[in-house]
Every structure is written in C-alpha cells, then in structure tokens.
Amino acid sequence: MSLVQLLTDAQRNTTQDDGGDWRRYILDHLDYLASRSPRHTVDETILFQYRGNVDWYIKNHLMQQEQIGWIVRLLNNFNNDFDFKSTGELIVPEDSLVIGLYQAYLTIQSNAQ
Numbered sequence: 001m002s003l004v005q006l007l008t009d010a011q012r013n014t015t016q017d018d019g020g021d022w023r024r025y026i027l028d029h030l031d032y033l034a035s036r037s038p039r040h041t042v043d044e045t046i047l048f049q050y051r052g053n054v055d056w057y058i059k060n061h062l063m064q065q066e067q068i069g070w071i072v073r074l075l076n077n078f079n080n081d082f083d084f085k086s087t088g089e090l091i092v093p094e095d096s097l098v099i100g101l102y103q104a105y106l107t108i109q110s111n112a113q
Contacts, residue, residue, distance in 0.1 A: 015098050017070040025105045026071055033101070034075055037093040047087055054084045058092060066095045 017023055050057035055069035075091040
C-alpha cells in the first residue's frame with residue numbers, strides 16, 4: 001500500500017480514536033452502542049484466521065469500512081488485540097451507528113463553540 005493511499009484512508013476514516021473528546025464521547029455512549037449493536041458469533045475457523053487482530057476481522061470478515069476496532073475493543077472489554085482469542089459472541093456496531101454518533105458529536109462540538 002502506498003503512502004498516498006495510507007494518507008487518503010486516514011483522512012477518510014474520521015471515526016478513528018483521537019485520544020480526546022471523541023474518545024470520551026464514545027466512552028459516554030458505550031451502553032447505547034452495546035444495546036444497538038449486533039452480536040457476531042466467533043467460531044474456531046474465524047478465530048484461526050483473525051486471532052489477535054480485531055481490525056482485520058472487522059474489515060475483511062464483516063466488510064465494514066470505518067476504523068472502529070478501538071470501539072469494538074472497548075465494547076468487548078479487550079485491553080488489546082491479543083484479547084481476541086476466544087470463541088463466543090463479539091459485539092460490533094454497524095458503521096452507520098458509529099457514523100450517526102460521530103455526526104451528533106460534531107454537532108455538539110460546533111454548538112459548543
């Protein structure tokens with residue numbers, strides 16, 4: 001992947017963890033996300049392919065476009081990607097739900113200024 005492609009992807013994926021206000025907004029809305037997000041069954045076959053890499057699982061298996069691995073780790077109480085090692089259910093919000101929250105966050109931020 002070229003540097004131009006990486007920079008373009010980074011600019012397009014606005015839902016990345018910024019370590020600041022956006023992260024705090026997501027932390028405040030974890031219950032909301034958990035209650036409205038589908039549960040995906042992780043079996044041995046999936047785990048064999050994606051163990052230790054939540055981002056790769058979300059992008060390639062679930063075909064989601066937004067970079068929400070950090071949100072999935074929060075929702076599933078993972079400290080890091082290495083905690084993605086057991087079969088069972090995985091809570092993964094839909095892209096549209098995260099984008100909707102991001103739009104609400106932007107509205108709140110613009111009204112606060």
